Amino acid sequence: MADYLSTEIKRVVVVRLDEGDDIIPIVKRIAVEQGIKSAFFYALGAMSKVVYSVYSLEKSAYANMEEIGFFEITSCIGDIVQIVDDEGRQVDTFIHAHMTFSGKDGVCRGGHLQPGLSIKPMGEAIIFELDKPIHRLQSEIEKRGYSPIRF
Numbered sequence: 001m002a003d004y005l006s007t008e009i010k011r012v013v014v015v016r017l018d019e020g021d022d023i024i025p026i027v028k029r030i031a032v033e034q035g036i037k038s039a040f041f042y043a044l045g046a047m048s049k050v051v052y053s054v055y056s057l058e059k060s061a062y063a064n065m066e067e068i069g070f071f072e073i074t075s076c077i078g079d080i081v082q083i084v085d086d087e088g089r090q091v092d093t094f095i096h097a098h099m100t101f102s103g104k105d106g107v108c109r110g111g112h113l114q115p116g117l118s119i120k121p122m123g124e125a126i127i128f129e130l131d132k133p134i135h136r137l138q139s140e141i142e143k144r145g146y147s148p149i150r151f
Contacts (some may be wrong), residue, residue: 005151007038017045017123023076024115028095028127030079036127038134043076043099045123050101051116060144062068064114071101073123074108080127081149082135091138 015030017023023043031039050071053062078097082090101112132151140147 007130010129010131013127015125016128017119021119039080039129041127043125048120049118050113051114054111
């Protein structure tokens with residue numbers, strides 16, 4: 001059954017992405033440096049390389065794909081949460097993002113964004129920090145490759 005959390009935006013962080021930058025590690029670094037525990041973000045721009053995946057329920061694993069060329073980021077949205085152990089102790093900051101992108105043909109494709117993207121020539125991201133914590137369980141991620149968000 002669906003569950004929800006009512007929260008407010010605590011602050012907004014605007015990020016300029018320069019050529020060669022990779023969205024996932026940049027957003028994670030900023031979240032850690034700024035003490036952001038839960039947030040959502042979006043990004044746009046263009047890139048010369050993208051690494052993404054699609055989750056297989058049958059295999060309980062992601063199938064990674066990589067494409068090189070020139071691509072427009074048509075949509076990228078994700079969240080920033082904390083990975084916690086079974087006792088609720090923070091283990092890591094986790095970035096979960098999905099992206100669609102198009103090449104010269106205008107055809108869109110996408111999936112779960114993985115580290116390895118290369119911005120070219122530029123991009124931007126907007127991080128909306130939330131005032132209440134959101135987390136995922138490390139034990140669930142280790143067992144099945146994902147964990148639903150928890151409040």
